[in-house]
Amino acid sequence: MPDGSKTTPGVYFALFNEIGIIAQLSRALFEARLPDGLLTPHFSVINHMVRLGDGKTPLDLARAFQVPKTTMTHSLSILEKHGFVRITKNPDDGRSKCVFLTDTGRAFREDAIRLLGPDLAAMASEIDAEDVVSLLPHLEAIRKYLDANRP
Amino acid sequence: MPDGSKTTPGVYFALFNEIGIIAQLSRALFEARLPDGLLTPHFSVINHMVRLGDGKTPLDLARAFQVPKTTMTHSLSILEKHGFVRITKNPDDGRSKCVFLTDTGRAFREDAIRLLGPDLAAMASEIDAEDVVSLLPHLEAIRKYLDANRP
DNA sequence: TGAAAGTAGTACGATATCGCACTAGATGGT
DNA sequence: ACCATCTAGTGCGATATCGTACTACTTTCA
Numbered sequence: 001m002p003d004g005s006k007t008t009p010g011v012y013f014a015l016f017n018e019i020g021i022i023a024q025l026s027r028a029l030f031e032a033r034l035p036d037g038l039l040t041p042h043f044s045v046i047n048h049m050v051r052l053g054d055g056k057t058p059l060d061l062a063r064a065f066q067v068p069k070t071t072m073t074h075s076l077s078i079l080e081k082h083g084f085v086r087i088t089k090n091p092d093d094g095r096s097k098c099v100f101l102t103d104t105g106r107a108f109r110e111d112a113i114r115l116l117g118p119d120l121a122a123m124a125s126e127i128d129a130e131d132v133v134s135l136l137p138h139l140e141a142i143r144k145y146l147d148a149n150r151p
Numbered sequence: 152m153p154d155g156s157k158t159t160p161g162v163y164f165a166l167f168n169e170i171g172i173i174a175q176l177s178r179a180l181f182e183a184r185l186p187d188g189l190l191t192p193h194f195s196v197i198n199h200m201v202r203l204g205d206g207k208t209p210l211d212l213a214r215a216f217q218v219p220k221t222t223m224t225h226s227l228s229i230l231e232k233h234g235f236v237r238i239t240k241n242p243d244d245g246r247s248k249c250v251f252l253t254d255t256g257r258a259f260r261e262d263a264i265r266l267l268g269p270d271l272a273a274m275a276s277e278i279d280a281e282d283v284v285s286l287l288p289h290l291e292a293i294r295k296y297l298d299a300n301r302p
Numbered sequence: 303t304g305a306a307a308g309t310a311g312t313a314c315g316a317t318a319t320c321g322c323a324c325t326a327g328a329t330g331g332t
Numbered sequence: 333a334c335c336a337t338c339t340a341g342t343g344c345g346a347t348a349t350c351g352t353a354c355t356a357c358t359t360t361c362a
Contacts, residue, residue, distance in 0.1 A: 011283050012271050016177040017195075018290040023174035024217055025297035026167040039318080044168075059340060066175055068320050073342065075318090095327045095340040119300075120163050126296050131289055132162050138286055139169040145277050146176035149270075190348080210310060219350050224312065226348090246310040246357045 015142075033115045038082070038108070041065070041075050046084055046101065046109045054101045057090060061099065066147065084108055166293075184266040189233070189259070192216070192226050197235055197252065197260045205252045208241060212250065217298065235259055 030040045048064060049056070056064075062072035076099060079085045084105030090096035181191045199215060200207070207215075213223035227250060230236045235256030241247035 011280050011287075012274060014287060015283050015290070016174075016181075018287065018294055019170050019177065020174045020191075021217055022290060022294050022297060023167075023171045025294065025301065026170065028301065029297060030167075040171075066172055069341070071319055093328075097341075122300070123163060123296065127293055129162050132166050135286065135289055136162075136165060136169065138282055139166070139173060142278055143169055143173050143176065145274065146173060146180060149273070150176065150179065220311070222349055244358075248311075
């Protein structure tokens, strides 16, 4: 019992343990395919803007990724340095800014996805996509619970 | 289709996205309950040693947590500074060392688990433990696949 | 046994993440 | 209109993570 492995809390321990390791390994896999200095967070921000539209504020993005705004400021400065995004003043709010994708940014994402294709295809041959689909709602529920109960 | 949301690769994107966010949120939840300068990796190493036995080498631990050995060296130095572990020479291999738990380290873990109890109990009321149990084998399969196919 | 190759750990430097504190601008109550 | 309060973004400092390169020791094999 002191190890918690059979108790109810132990189940959640095990869950977060597995998830933490998967997050780490999948991140490493991603980054092995990205060009030189680009990391998962950089790709993720671009990907998010392609999927859900650009023009959001840095704080919107920070909230979407559940990171402190200082972290997002830093990530965006990297993306801007690479020419992947363009950051403008927000005409509706003098404190704020807006982040827009550039063609270079879109191309970066396309390239990354293309380079990642073979890895995901290989994975699909061993981890059934239907299985993954059935996992997603449960993970989503856990994510939403944690998000709603943040410290 | 360019967003990948309906394609097979898109499913894996979504999976890793959810998992990444859950890892981040659960980590933040953990750390809110840990004393001052202690973080999840510190707790995890202690917890691992309680569950699976101490006396392992730093490299063993690095492999168990899928982190570079330099990261583990750093984590262990923190744990040693706090008096949670004792690091000795390995009598069987002059290059190597052995990491042992101290009573202080065990007490730290007990305290952390106790402080975390209410959070996990609250979670159990919304996220069914049986659901989590049924997720674990799938997550384990994914983790093992990723581990076996590291870059 | 002696040299080549491999392994454990560390030092160092680069970058990421994040908390704290500050500035500039917006908002709300009087 | 004014002042208190709140909010968006940033600068700074601390720590975590990780790659590279190095040392010391071990193993392998001729």
